[in-house]
Amino acid sequence: MSANITANPLETWGDELERYALEECIKRHRFDSSLSVLVLRDKRAELAIRFARLGAKVVVADRTDVKQEIEGRVLAAGFRDEISVAACTITDIPESVPCEPFDIIVVRRGLCALPYDEARRVVRQLLLKLKIGGKLYVSVLGLHSELSEGYAAAESVINERFGKLAPALAEKYGIHQPVCLYTERNLFMLLLEAGASVLRTLTTTYGNVKGIGVRV
Numbered sequence: 001m002s003a004n005i006t007a008n009p010l011e012t013w014g015d016e017l018e019r020y021a022l023e024e025c026i027k028r029h030r031f032d033s034s035l036s037v038l039v040l041r042d043k044r045a046e047l048a049i050r051f052a053r054l055g056a057k058v059v060v061a062d063r064t065d066v067k068q069e070i071e072g073r074v075l076a077a078g079f080r081d082e083i084s085v086a087a088c089t090i091t092d093i094p095e096s097v098p099c100e101p102f103d104i105i106v107v108r109r110g111l112c113a114l115p116y117d118e119a120r121r122v123v124r125q126l127l128l129k130l131k132i133g134g135k136l137y138v139s140v141l142g143l144h145s146e147l148s149e150g151y152a153a154a155e156s157v158i159n160e161r162f163g164k165l166a167p168a169l170a171e172k173y174g175i176h177q178p179v180c181l182y183t184e185r186n187l188f189m190l191l192l193e194a195g196a197s198v199l200r201t202l203t204t205t206y207g208n209v210k211g212i213g214v215r216v
Contacts, residue, residue, distance in 0.1 A: 016202065017210035021106050021137045022050060028103050029055045036099035038129065040090055041109040045073040045083070052082040057099045061086045090114070090122055093129075101131045107138045112179045115162045116190070119180065123194035123213075130215040136196060138211045143181040145207025147173070151181060158186045187211045 021037075029035050035056045042048050043066045048058045058079075060070055064087040074083045084098050090110035105126055111119045126136055141147055143161075148154050150166025162180050170176050182190070184201045187209045191198045196213025203209050 015139070015204065015210070017137050017139055017212070018047060018106065018108075020212060021104055021135070022054065024104055024135055025051055025054045025056055032103070035104075036102045038097065038099070038102045038105045038126075040093075040105070040107045043070065045070050045077070047106065047108070048074070048083050049077045049079060051104075052077075052079040056082070056104075058083045059086055059097055059099055059102075060084070061088050061090070061093055061097075063087065063089060091118070093125070097129065100129050101134065102129055103131055103134050105130060105134070105136045107136070109139065111138065112141045112181065113177060114180065116158050116180055116186075120190055120194050123190060123196070127195055127213070127215045132215055134215050135199070136191070136213045136215070138187065138191070138213070140182045140187055140209050140211075141179060142203060142207035142209045143183050143186070144203070145181070147175075147179075147181060147207075153178075153181075158182070158189075182209045184209050184211075 025035060037051045037056045037058045039048050039058060040061045042060045043062060045060060048060045051058045060083060062070060067085050067087045070085050074080060086097060130136060147165055147169055151163060153161045153163030162178050164170060164178050165175055184203050188198055188201045191211050191213040197216045199212040199214055201211040
């Protein structure tokens with residue numbers, strides 16, 4: 001598969017990490033037809049639909065204000081029975097979610113809007129929603145990306161790195177709240193400290209950071 005790379009620091013669709021997750025879905029489905037996937041933030045339902053086409057039962061967790069849009073897209077694609085929608089944010093995922101425990105969880109967005117310590121707590125909770133051996137795929141915004149230019153917390157250590165982007169970049173990408181930007185090592189440590197076995201981390205051409213953790 002060829003890479004689909006854009007210059008947008010917010011790229012998520014079609015990126016390398018999501019291809020790893022889709023390939024994992026294909027491999028697991030050969031041995032388990034009850035495969036389940038949780039996707040955090042998928043307003044257009046694109047990734048959820050791709051998982052459903054591979055035979056997975058999928059839950060999309062996203063904000064209440066986009067729930068109806070997601071359900072409409074799922075219905076139009078013909079996957080009403082395969083995809084359900086949970087109206088929640090990354091910090092208030094219900095204790096019990098349909099199809100839990102999951103084989104695969106993909107966090108497309110949301111972690112960077114949290115201070116590091118809170119992000120670690122969220123990742124720990126997500127790991128508990130996986131089957132033993134299940135995989136967590138995480139995307140975060142990178143400290144070594146365009147977003148670091150004028151970033152208020154650029155020189156802070158990771159536990160204190162939570163600040164606003166430069167006004168021009170905040171406007172360009174619609175990120176007006178404080179964020180935590182990560183290095184690849186920061187994400188490795190986040191997964192490790194949350195209790196995951198870290199399978200791999202990577203940095204995209206444009207400086208964003210991806211990681212895969214396994215529940216052990």
